[in-house]
Every structure is written in structure tokens, then in C-alpha cells.
Amino acid sequence: MLQKQRTLATGVWLVLTIAAFVAVNVLSGALFRNARVDLTAEGLYTLSDSTQHVLDNLAEPISLRLFFSEQLSRDIPQVRDYERRVRELLEQYVASSDGLIELERIDPVPFSDQEDLAVVYDLQGVPVSSAGERLYFGLVATNSTDDTERIPFFEREREAFLEYDLTRIVYDLANPRRVKVGLVTSLPVAGGLPTEESAPTDYVPPWAIHGQLLQLFDVENLGPEPTEIGDDIDILMVVHPKTPKPDVLYLIDQFVMSGRGAIFFVDPFSEIEFSYIDPQQRRIYIPYSNLSELFQPWGFELAPGEVVGDRLAARKVSIGGGQVVDYILWLALLNPSFSNDDVITANLERLFMHSSGWLRPTEENPAPGFASLVRATPQSMSVERFRIQVRPDPTQLLADFVADTETRVLAARVTGTLPSAFPDGPPGTDDAAEETEPVQADHRASTEAGHLVIVADSDVLADNVWVATREFFGRTSAVPTADNGSFVINALESLAGGGELIGLRSRGSSVRPFTVVQDLEREAETRYRETERALQGQLQETENKLRELQGTVAQEAEEGAPILTAEQRETIAEFREQIVTIRKRLRDVQYDLRSDIDALSARLEALNSYVMPVLVVIAALIVPLVRRRRRQSR
Template identity: 40%
Template sequence: MSDTNFLPKPRSRGTWLSIGVLLAVTALAVGVNLLADRFLSRARIDLTQQRLYTLSDGTKQVVSSLRDPVTLRLFYSRRLGAAVPVFGAYADRVREMLREYVALSDGKVRLEVLDPEPFSETEDRALAYGLQGVPLDNAGDQVYFGLVGVNLLDDERTIPFFQPDRERFLEYDLTRLVHELSNPTRPVLGVLSSLPLNGDPRAMMMRVPGAGQPFQAMTQLRQFFTVKDVATDAQAIPPDVQVLLVAHAQDLPDATLYAIDQFVMRGGKLLALTDPHSESQAARPDPTGRPPASTASSLDRLFNAWGIEAPSDKVVVDQRGAWRVRAGPNDRVQGVDYLAWFSAQGDSLNRGDVASAELSQVTFASAGLLRKREGATIELTPLVTSSPQSALIDAARVRETPEPARILAEFKPEDQRHTLLARVRGVLNTAFPEGPPSLPEGVERAAELPAHKASTEGPANLVIGNDSDILEDRFWVRVQDFFGQQVATPTSDNGALVTNLADTLAGGDALISLRSRGESLRPFTLVEEMRSDAEARYRQTERGLTERLQATERRLRELRQGSGSGSQPQTVITPEQQAEIEAARAEIVRTRQELRGVQRELRQGIEGLETWLRIINVALVPALITAFAISLAVLRRRRRAAARG
């Protein structure tokens, strides 16, 4: 036999061709990955139901308009995520969201992720920035999960600790932080009111304790804004005012109404609070010591032109959250629910708006309703509404000498909610199409008035409420003197609401457009529905089996003890009793088996769903890719066959 039979045969041409194709495919895959990493690093596909990782247009506007760089430092202790997986999942979302900001900013946003180990310089930096440390175990070591933003002027903004229960507002919090760093100066808030919001010098001269002090709501606003008073006869709103608060401004002249109108037409943000009956004004006598002749205010000329109705002849009364007040001297009861004073709470607060989402309750007093005029094209979004246990009554019934007991006795709920406070958005037309109004005789027109505008250039953003008493201290805060220091203890969230509203308006359209987003840690709603259905279906059977088991066990105890004459127990068990004992034991075993079967059926559907989820997660995607590849190969073969033919 020749040795040549044992020599290796040369590789066929097809084998070398296959190896070459394999190498080419490998090189192509590596090249595609390198090119994708170079040119498609910003490409994203968000497959979450609520588009959790897709930035809103408002955020894109804020980030893309950055002029100077902003550095974001995320301090996150990895030990926190390892110990509490909920925080680990949330930290992943925060990181991904911040990377979206970086990718969108064209280099203007820089991100640093730091892990502050105990007793490290990084932990010292976190403490210096004022971030909140949380003890993770009994050893006392602190963990951190906060954000610090710094601009070129060394201005700092922080989120001390990311709370998972605020995940819905993650984008708003991050965008607000970036916006404040790009606009570090305090916004200017103009205040136009007939109420002594900034204090009453006359009352202070009388040296009455607590009298004449600024409203606590204004004290809070001064912490975030530069507050500027606007006269009730002003012919123009100062150009540096970004947000205008008009609160119970009575009998404004046409020139001042025109100034407010043109402020809105030029893109200014308005927070307007009218009132069918101001409890705040009613409690303050005029300079002569007499009660005020009128306690109502309206901006009907402006509102009617803008498509809004805020009637001043009706008051909303609400049984839910009504305040308990002292009854009249002729009433037998000591206290009675005054339905015109109530605290809106629960589903009366819009949880989708960042200004009202985290509030507990907001107190209203003799409030009116808001509604959109018929045919108006504006978007009116309620922020606070009454409960369905509410109704409308004539405003005259709460003026002068209200009768809480009679209002309660005659109350009939309308099973309808009434809007008390709302956001208004839309393109608005001026209430003065003819231009500036004529002035009274002897009044000179102010110089250099801005040019008249007939409408807003884009959608206007307003907040309208028909109750100015949300600012009144006695309805939401208790102020006490502590060794000469005024200490304010809120009893309701009125002050927080007003501050939040002004804050969102000052942030511009970009921040106003941001609403709450969904949560990444979503519950398995289908599993919960299956569990509820299964429990409802099997719980009755389980209870019947349990009762039968208890009865059988009780009968077995009686048989074992026997029943003798008198007080002596029976010591000898008859064959009939022994047979009954064995039957009872068999019944107990059978009942327990049925109970286990019921519990097994209770879990069977859920376990089946989990199995299908695993199959889908593990096998479906590869199966789809395989099917796609096979379809592509078949299609190519048909094309080649058609080309040859």
C-alpha cells in the first residue's frame, strides 16, 4: 500500500471560500460595531410604554440653549444599590437620564459619577456640598445618592438625595437644576393687589401683636424671587418682571387692565387670583374702621377675551373637608361644618402637575369656580377641584352675616366637581383690540409704552384661581411669637402651592410643559389581576374546606375523649367509635389534600404566566432573529433564481 494514501488531501476550493467568508463576516461585524460606536453613540430606542428615557421638548429646549458649560456630579454609593435593589434600579435610571442630557448638550453638560466610600475625600466633598448621608447598617457608615450641579460662576444647585417615590418628577428636577444654573439670578415677581400682602404700616403703628405683618405666602416667595410691588393704577408692568401675581385687585382702571393684558401678550407669565368674597378683606376694616363695602374682585374684561369665566356671584361649598366652626348664639349645637370653608385633598389635587402632585391639602374660603367659555380654543387644565360632594350657592349667602347651620341644612350635593384653580394655555387675543384705552381727565399717559400687540406670538401660560384667600394666613399657617421670633407652622399646603406655581411660571415654557412621567419600577398589573381573580374564585372554597376541617378535628377530639356517665370520662372505646375515629382521620387527610390543591391552583396561573415570560424573554428574541434570517435567505434565493431565469 502506498504511503500516499495517508497524506492529507488538499482543502477543496469550497472550504477555503467558507473560511474566507467567515473571516470577512467577522471583520464586518467588528467594523460595524466600531463605526456605530463612533457615529451612532447617541442613537437610542426607547421601548418603555411611557417613554421614560425620552426627554421632553421642554428639556431639549433648556439643554440645547445652554450658553456656558454645566458640570453635574452624581454621588452614588454602590453599596446602597447592593443592599437595597430598589435604589440600584433607580440609580440606573438616573444615570441613563443624565447621559441623555450629556448627549443632547453638545458638550455643554459634563457628567461625573463618584462613589463616596466611607472616610474618603469623595465623601468629604459630598458633605461639603450638603448632600444627605443615610446610615445603611448599625455600623453607622453613610451612603449617598445625590446630585450637585456647578456652573462657571461656581453657583451650586443640589438634589440632596434621590427618593424613589419622586421618580415621576425626575426629569423636572434635573431640568430645573440645569435651568437654574444657566440662569443664576433670581427671577423678578411683580405683585399687584388690593390686599396688604407685604404688610400694613397702619396696623403696625397700632402695635397690635402680629398685625400688619406681611402674609406668610409673600415671606416664602421672597426666599426664591425678587419681589417688586406694582401699583393698582400702573399703566405698564415693569420690563424686568417675569411673573405677575394679581391677587384680589379691585376696580382696576382700564389703563391697568391694559397693562396686564399687554404683559401677557408679550409673553409674561400671569398668576391671577380673583374672588367672589374675600374673607381676608372682610376681616380688615377700612381706614375709617368700617367693614369694606365690597369684598368681590374680578378681571372679567380680560378673562372674557381670553376664553375664561370666573363668576363672582357664586360660591362653591363642599362637604368633604369642611371646616368645623363655632355655631351661632341661637343654635343648640356648639359647632357646625361651614361648607364654604373647606380643604381640598386627595383626588381633588392634580397629581400629574408638579406644582400640586405632592401636596396633602389646600384650604379654600368662599371660593368661586372657573370654567372655559363656550367656543374658546384654550386648554384649561384643573389643578385643584372640589369633591363630588359639592354645590354652588349665591355669594350673597356668605357675605355680611353667613349662617353655617342653615347652609348645611339646605345643602344638596350636585355630584359634580368644580374647578377652583387651573392652568390656562393657548394663543390669546388682546382684550383691547382698539389699542390703549383713553385716560381719565387730568391723567397723563406714561412715556415709552411698549408697542401694542394684538395677540400672543405663541401659546400663553397662565394660572387662574377664583379665590385669593389661599394667601390668607389663618387658613393655612399658625404664626406664634417665640421670644421675639415669628415661628410659622403650616397647617395646610397653601404656601407651598403658591410658591410652586410661581416657580414653574418663572422657569418659562420649558419647565411648565414638563409633567409627571411614569415610574420605571412598575408593578406587574396582569399578575396582580390574576391573583385577585384567583383569590376571589377560590377563597370561598378554601373557607368551606377550612370549616369542614375544623368540624372534623373537633369531632375527633370528642371521640378520643369518649363520653362516660356522670363526670367520669369513658375509658373504653367501642368498635363503632373506633371506626368513626378512623373515618374522621381519613376525612382530615382528604380535606387537607383539597386545601393544598386549592392553594396550588391559586399559584398555578401566576406560575404559568411567569413561565411564559421566561420563555418570551429567553427564546422569543433569538427565534425572531432566526426567523428574520431564514426569511432573508429565502428571499435572496428566490431573487437569484429569478435572475438566472
Template identity: 40%
Template sequence: MKTTSRRSVPLLALALLAIAFVALVSLSSVALRGARVDLTEQGLYTLSEGTLGILAKVEDPVTLKLYYSEHATRDLQAFRGYATRVRELLEEIAARSDGKVSVQVIDPEPFSEAEDQAAALGLRSLRVPGTGDQLYFGLVASNSTDGESLMPFIQPDKEAFLEYDVAKLISSLGGAGRPVVGLVSGLPMGPRMDPSGAQDPGWVLDRQIRDLFELRRFQGMPASIASDVDLLMVVHPKDVPEQTLVAIDQFVMRGGRLLVFVDPDAEADQSALNPLDTLAVSPPQASSLGPLFQAWGIHFDPARVVLDERHALQVQPDPNGPPVRHLAVLGLGSESLNQDDVVTAGLGVLNFSTAGALGLSRESTLRMEPLVQSSLRAALADAAAVRDAVGDPELLREDFRPGNEALVLAARFTGELKSAFPGRGEGHLDASDGPVNLLVVADTDLLTDRLWVQVQAFLGQPVYDAFANNGDFVFNVVDNLVGNADLISVRTRQPSARPFTRVEDIRRGAEARYRSTEQRLQQQIDELEQQLGALQQTGADGQAQAVTPAQQAEILRFQEERLRMRKELRDVQHRLNADIESLGDRLKLLNILGMPALVVLVALLVSWRRWARRRAAEA
């Protein structure tokens, strides 16, 4: 009886441990609900403060429906990984919403009701190459009052904008109508009659803005800005009267968003031309919001133009001459754009022409975040000198001295502000009602069609062929600034895919070490071949000339030297990837032996501790 009782003790202990484990898991699922730890280097699963602010303001519960064709991606492992990333982000949003957001994942299988729903909602499908399956990967957000908002297809190459797009989708459910963009422009951006009497539809950017937003044009310089304007867009402000400056100042103090395009040399400004003098050429004019900029601590010199040797584009001032690089006409790539801000992240090229530079005074209460910068091979030049060099851009190189400092061409300014016109009486705000959000671009020419798009007619309809991302940049800025403050603060994210940066560093180092040797050897081989060719020249009659024994020995020596150098060149080319192959071998060895070695080490450590305890007990 005692033996049976003793045998049942371990079984009873195991049963009690199992019950305790289940109870502990159940308790932790309740007590620790919502507790998460993000251990990823890039904080992939940590929502930004802006997204959390949007979730806190959700009043009507939101349902997020992710339509994802699981079977269609069975052979697309990279896409399946991205789909998991999207699903996890949505689940994190739901977990941090206090029950205000729920997530549903729907698989629209072929010929199913879910597929019909996806098509009816306007989601876009792609045909998978090789299988012909239809792939749906879209998101629909809905509540009980505002209908539905959707992302027709979640593109993997836009992963940096994923959190921003989802937050915008949720935020848009509480909106009412299209945002209002107020436009004060000193340039002919909108529809007008051209000199021949035909209707000109205006610049492409102007058309896109009025298609997507409610564009309200101010005639002349306004004395007040209505409270329903979500964004005030000021383009090329010249000779701005004080009443308009006060109106802009108070709009900003009330929390309105301001987008300003100023220019030291606006080439599209022909306002000073005499309409009766068709041969007159008026020099472009400068623009600024001087009194406001000075009071707010924003530096902008309307008489200075940015020159950049590295990003200079080719122009052809003389139709009969060769193209030359113009130091004031710039093509700025992704390395010059702020990849942490949603308005510039992911853009390819922005084209500027005779742009100015922005800065911030030490006394300013604002914080400047550069969005577009020049290279270090940049300097400032007088706008008058740039205009004088229109016919010969090479003149700009004569006094060009790079300052080894990047110049800011566009920037976002945020923070608390004091009014530039304090003490104006009742109803006048002397300080901003919360942090302001301003965006200033020191160029207006980037808005013109000639710098980013070609317009052609096809079957009576305009077709836009963009060769730069100027339009995307301006649309991103407007779309971002008309959103609420929480949405503006949502940042872009680094992609979840981890590139082999160590391999790339080794590759660049190897190329730096061996490229010079390779070039030296190739140059020596070229020189030897020229010498061989000189020794083996033919005569005037086309017959080979007789060579002396000394020349024959020299030819043989040259040929042997050429063979030796070619062999050395091949060795250099092979060594180019030796470091990368060595790293791969080390990684394989670590993967194969590292974990087993770690397990053995832990086992030995546990065994040693048990042996030490047993020996201590026996002593």
C-alpha cells in the same frame, strides 16, 4: 470507552448551555442598552417630554450627587422605599441623557469626609428620632462652568414634584443670573409712604418676588417691553392705552410669558379717592385686557362676580353682630385645584374675594387648562349687586341660583396665536413665534395680605404667619413661567405609594348603608329616654310621684325597648367594618393559597402536555 463518552455528553451540553447563556447576557447588555419597559400604572419610570427636552439641550456634562445616609434609615422602611424611588428616577435620567448626566450616590457616614462635604455644600440634615443619627438626603448638581445647584433635602411629601425639581435643577445650570420679572400694576403693591409719613414695605407677595427675582417695575403704561424680560406680570390693568396693548401683544408673539391678574371688583383699588376727602369711600373698580382677550378668544366679563355656596367663607361686616357666610369670599380647597399642574398641585387652600370667571371661545386657537375652579353650587352675579351687599352679605342669597357648573377662576392658556393688531409694519409679528404660554387669574384680591398672611414684628424683623396658600400659588406661577418651555411642560406625578382605594370604597359604601340605620336607631333611643323621663318626673317637693301599674308596665316596656335598640345599634356599628374585614380575609386567602394553586396548575398543565405528546408518539 463508549460508556464514558456517553456520560460526558450531558456535561458537555450543560457547559455549552452555560457558555451560550453568558454570551447571550453579554450580547443583550450591549445590544439592548437603554431599552426599558415601564409597566407601572402611573408611568413612574417614564420621563415627561419636557424632561427629555431639557436633557437634549445639556451641553456641559452634569454630575448628580445624591447624599443619602443609608445607615440612619435602617428602621425607616417607608423612607428607604422613597429613597429607592429617587435613586431609580436619577438613574433613568442618566440612562436617557446620552451620557450627558452621571449619577453618584454618596453615604455621608458620621465623622467622614463625605459628611463634611455635605455640610459644606449646604445640605440640610435631620435628626432621626430615637437614635439621634443625622440623616442627609439631598441632591447636588454640578458641571464645569456654572458651579453647583442643590436640593438641600428631598422631602417625601413633595414626591409629586420630584421630576420637576430635578429637571429644574439640571436646567438651572445653564442659566445666567436671576430671571427678570416685569411688573405693570394698577395697585399699590410695592414700597410706599403711608398717610402718616412712615415707610410701608409693600405687600408680602411683592417683597417675596423682589427677593427671589429681579423685579423691574414699569412706571405707568409702557410702550414697549424689553427683550430681556422673562415674565411680564400685569396686575389690575385699567384704561390700558393701545400702545401698551400692542407692546403686550408683541411680547407674547415673541415668545414672552404673560401672567395677568384681572378683577371685576378689586377691593384694594382706591385710586379714585380724593386724597383731601378722608371720609370718601370709592367703589372698587374692574379691570381687564379686553381687546387682547377678545382677539385671543379668552372670555372674561368684568361686570360679573362668582358666587359659591359651598366654598363661601365667614365674614363679620358688623363688629357687634355674628359672622355670616359671604358667597363672594371663597376658600377653595385642594378639590378645587388642578392636581396635575405644578403651580397648584399640593396646595391646601386658596382664598379669593369677588373673583370673576374665565372661559374660551370655540374660535380660539388656544387650549384652556383650568387651575382653580368653583364648586357646582356656583353662579354669577352683577358686581354692582355684590358691592351693594358689603354691609349685609345675606342679600346675595335672595337671587342666588346655582348653575350646576364649575366656574374657572384661574387658567393656563397654551397654543399658537395670531396678533390682536396685525399689519403694523416692519418688525411687527402677525403670529406667535411658536406656542405661547399665558396664565390668567380672575382676581387681584388674592394678592393682598388680608386674604392669606398676617405680618408681625419680632425683634425688629417681620414674621409671616400664612393661613392660606395664596403666596405659594403666586410664587409657583412666577417660578414656573420664568423657566424654559421644556420645564413648564413637566407635569406633576402621582405618588409611587399605592393607597388601598378598594378598602376606602368599601368603607364609604358601608358607612352609607349603615349610617342612616344608626341615626334612626339613635333618634328612637333619644325619644324613648324622653318618654321615660316624662313618666319618672318628680313632684314639686322633689319627691318621686306615685305611678300606676299601667305606667309601671309602660316604663318596663320602654326600658326593654331601649335595651333592644342599644343592642341593635351595637350590631350596626360592628357591621360597619364587616365588609373590610371580609376583604382582608379574602386577600389573606389569596396570598396564602393563590400562588401555590397557580404553581400546581402550571405543573399539571405541563404534565398533561408531556403525557399528551408521549401518547401521540406511541400512537
């Protein structure tokens, strides 16, 4: 009887346990549907503070329509996985918007009204069958005034920028009035012919940075030498100005004196402009830009005729023959080079620059509000511009590298009081006129609200420096490989007094450089490169001697002498033996170049394969012992 009661009690307890387990799962699924733990280093699966700030400031409802072909994607698991990622993130937007964002999921079945709606919204359909069926995976967002934003197709390559793309859409719909940027440039940033002599076939499409600007700002192209800058221009963006006329300089000066923000991209050697020049003119043409007539009165300057070489930030380039070297003029700058106290650069991860110059305050009247945004590493030096005028030699530049103690600022912010570079008024008046005509009434002699950003590189904007293009079913998309675009947009939003998206834009990159491995590579390369150059010199010298001796033997043979004397045979054999020995030593040096990296890989593999399992086993043995002792102590 007692046994039956125990069995019954056990059964009841088991049933109640299962019921409680099911109830807890059902309730948790209902109550904590959007709860999750994000263990990624950068919180990639958690809404950022910037996104939450945008959602908290919504004043009108926004409707989101997610178009996804449920049936057609059944056999494409990678697309379904990414759709789940997008949908879950959109659900977080809905949950965090206090009811102002609604999400509708639409399945555009082939040849249905839903598919017709996707076509009306110009979403991209990817063909998946010979019957003409198309898979859709896009987003359409609208506000209360029927303004529309869309993502034609969610591409997996842009997963790192997913939150930015979504938040930008919400922000644009919530803030229809955009800041207006006036673009002054001699480069085809907005597309066009690169030079006046270019043929129509040389047309350059708009740069990727221009497309990003259009997503957030109204951009008006003012040309290389504008005749006026309208009062509706909020920010002035001056890119690689080529010896502007005094009237243009005065317009820029007075714009700055009005207290509106301006960003300047000047360059001691613009590689992108140099690529547009006729090869026959490259020996005498210097692709530089500077605004010293404005910068020096404002209290800073671009170091004339100097580009920055940086050993630690150098990007690797191939020089042929399977050799890869650090090119000290192509910089991949990481976080230590950025100002962590400025919203423009605080969240950047990497910035690519080519043949950049550097900025410094003037000695006579240094700008009091001059602050570094981006600087070279302590392992940097100045390189005279003439060394890269014709054909730069990365190997020789690396061999000649000697770091100094100079702090080189590659990009800076200047704020505060600035005097006009034209204290006597507009240019072009002669002395007689100055005696009889007063300075124009609307002339501004200074400003207390100066707000400038200066970048000593124009290549930082060029596509070939920071953008990789991807083809997706006939549609070309630009995928950033660095934060150059984020840097420019951050700067413009800061100059405009905004910044809601600054903390968000650089969150997305999932690429994490192996800095320890990179440091080991640089150390090993520095250690062995000198030995390798010496051996290559010996090899070249020995091969030259062998060819010279063989040529002498051939000439003597034509004159009737014996083909080879014993001494010549012995010398040739020695040279060949030396060549074999030197080549073996070269192989050993090149092997040693990777030894530290391989040793690090072996240590990491040992840590993952042996140490961690041992720790788990030890923990598994210790935990039961601790529990047993606790039970015994009770």
C-alpha cells in the same frame, strides 16, 4: 464503557451549561447594565419624555457629585435603599446624555477632606452618633461656567418628586437665563405683614409657591399697586388685587396689549385673606377681588358674589363629636375636571381649591379664545357668598345642596385678539384735555397675541390648602399634597412659551386615590344622611321633652307636690325608651354608612386570598398538559 462515555458527556454538558450561564450573566451585566423593565402605572422608574428632551438639548457638560456616607449608613437600611434608587436614576441620566453628564460618587468620611468639601457646598449633615459624626446624602451639580445647584439632603418624603428635582437642576444649569415674573399682589405671597394694621409679630414667611417660583424664575415683587411695569418683565402674575386704581389697571392693560403673558388669581371670597382680618371686623368685611374693569372689555367675567359648591369634589372635614362630612366649598378636583387638550392641565392628578368662584364669557362680546382649564363636576351649584361670611355650616350646606346644569369654569385660558379696556388712552384726562391732546403715541389699542390664564380662587396658592410641612433634623420642608404648585408653574411656563418640565412635574405623586371607595362613600352618605338627620331631630326633640318634664317635676316638688305621679313616671320611662331606641337606630345608620365599603374590602380580600391562588393552580395544571400533548403530537 458506554456508561462511562454517557457519564462523561453529561458532566461535560453540565460544565458547559454552568459556564454559559455565568458568561450570559457577566455579558448581560456589562451590556445591559441600565436596562430594566418598569411595570409601574405611571412609569415612575423610567425617564420621562420631558427629561429626555432636556438631556437631548444639552450643549455643555454638567458634572454631578453624589455625596453619600457609605460607612455611617451601614446600619440604616432605609437610607441605603433610597441611595441606591437615587444613584440608579442618576446613572440613567448619564447613559441618556450622550456623554455630557458625568457622575462622581463621594464618601465624606468623618473629619476628612471630602467632608470639608460637603460643608463648603452647604450640604446638610445628619448627626448619627455622640462623637459628632454626620451622615451626608446630597447632590452638587456644576456646569462649565461654575454655576452651582444642589440638593442639601435627599429626603424620602420627596421621592415622588425625585425626577423633577434632578431634571430641574440639569435644566437650570443648561439654561442660565431665566424668565422674569412680575408679582402684583395684596397678599404676603413673598412674605411680610398680612395687613397694614398687623404687628411685627404677625410676620408671615414666604409661601411655598413663592419658593417654587424662585427655583425656576426671576421674581420681582411689584407690590399691590405698581407705578410702572418694566420692559424686562416677561410675565405678569396678579394675585387677589384689591380695588386697584385706574392707573394700575391701565398699566396691566397695556402690559397685556404688548402681547406678553399674564396670569390672574381673583376670588369672590378669599379665605386666606379672611384669616388675616381682625375677628371683630369679619362680620362686615368681604375678602373679595375682581378686575371687572378689564375682564369685561376682554370678553369674560367672574360671576359676582358666588362661590362654587360641588358634591362630587367635596373634601371631608371634621365638625366635632367625631363627625366627618363633605364640605362642598372645599374642592379636591381630579382628572375629569381638567382639560386634557391643554399642556397646563393635561398631566395634573388633583387640585385643591377653597371657596372658588367661577368664570364665564360675557353675553355681549364673548372672548373668542375662552377655553376651560379647570371646571367643577356636573354635581355643582352656586352658593351665595353671604352664607359663608360669618361662620359656614358644612352640614347645612350639604343638606341644601341641589345640583344644576350650569358648567362652571374655575380656571380658564384666553388667547387671540383682545381690545384695550382703555380705548381712549390713559385714564385721568378730562373732556377739555381730550379735545386738545391726542391719545399717547405709545398707547396700544388692541393685541392679536393676547395670552391670559385666569383662576377664580386665590386660596389655591395658600400653603394650608395644598402643602404639608415636615420637620427633618431641624430643617422644615414643604411636601405637596396636590398639584397646585405644578398647575401654577405649568401656566407660567406656557405663558413664557416654554414647557420642557410640564410633562414631568406631575409624574411623581405615588398617592393613588381609591376612587371606587370614594364613590361608594358618597353614595352611602347621600343615602343615609337624610335618615340620620331625621333621627337626630327626633332625638333632640325627645330629650327636650324629657328635660322639660323633669323640670316641671322638680318645680312641683319644691311646692310640696308628690315627687312623681304614676302618669309622669310612665311618661319619663317612655321618653327614655324612645331615646334608647333612637340612639340604637342612629348606630345602625352609622354602621350602614360603612357597609358598602366593608363589602368591597371583603370582595377584594376574597379575590386576593382565594381566586388568584386558584387561577395559579389551574394554570399550573393546564400548562404541563398542553406541553405533553405537544410532545405526543410530534
